[in-house]
Amino acid sequence: MDISATVTLNNQVKIPQLGLGVYKSLDGEETYNAVRWAIEAGYRLIDTAKAYKNEASVGRAIRDCGIPREKIFVTTKLWNGDMREDKQEEGFYESLKKLGVEYLDLYLIHWPVKEKYVESWKIMERLYKAGLIRAIGVCNFNPHHIDTLMETAEFTPVINQIELHPFLSQVEVSDYCSKRGIAVEAWSPLARGRLLDHPRLTSMAEDHKKTAAQIILRWHLQHGSVVIPKSTHKDRIISNIDVFDFALSESEMDSINALNQNTRFDQDPETFTC
Ligand code: NDP
16 A cells, blocks of 8 residues: 555546545635645545535645646535535536536535435436546435435445544444445544544554554555545645555554544534534
């Protein structure tokens, strides 16, 4: 596994295994710089969303970076409000326009909005078949949401992007996804920094001469997940991708697995209010 590691999705599209998340990165210089630094450091996947209100800065950074568009994997997401108001297509075209791209690499349903996600999927399938999106997937879907989707779906989602970190290892959802050929992508992979002083992780970090953040990211990669740490700091952006020159042993992997407490730090797909 090296910096060019990819995961092959169920439609044969390859997604880089490590990318940059930009949730809470401010539109303008903050997001622009983060994306430019990330691409310079070797990132080729950027994960944004209409709801993050920074797609324009992501698009500008991608245009300015000197790497051809087709070498950068761009993900954005269909927002809940657009589903509730039946403005799925408008939402999609707004994202495309803000990003200033002609196609998306990956488009995701952001949350399983009840009564809306099944028809939203149909619309995304149409856009996919029209060649405007290379792959379509979901976020925050529990197995029952995917079961419902699959009753009428033409295409299986390629990926399920879920909250996933050592305190929330999501074994059940991951096993379900792997049986159906759905890749797992970890959001809040660093639990937003909350676990970085955990003694088990800092001790492993010392052993490997790495940081606790790098230990966690490596744990995700060795599980086969796609991982999208967010930072707006250049040094952290660089160090978060510097995780391909060491490996965790099986016992270290087990020891991190054992930290699971099924603790969420953000909304639950069964009760979300956004
Ligand atoms: P992360 O787990 O990636 O943590 C980000 C936080 O950790 C920031 O506060 C960042 O601070 C800090 N940080 C990052 N790297 C380091 C480091 N090396 N050392 C110390 N602190 C560090 O959380 P996110 O919630 O942002 O998740 C990642 C991405 O997942 C999002 O940006 C978004 O793209 C996606 N996401 C998707 C969701 C969905 O519903 N589909 C929901 C939430 C996130 P700083 O920026 O100051 O460096």
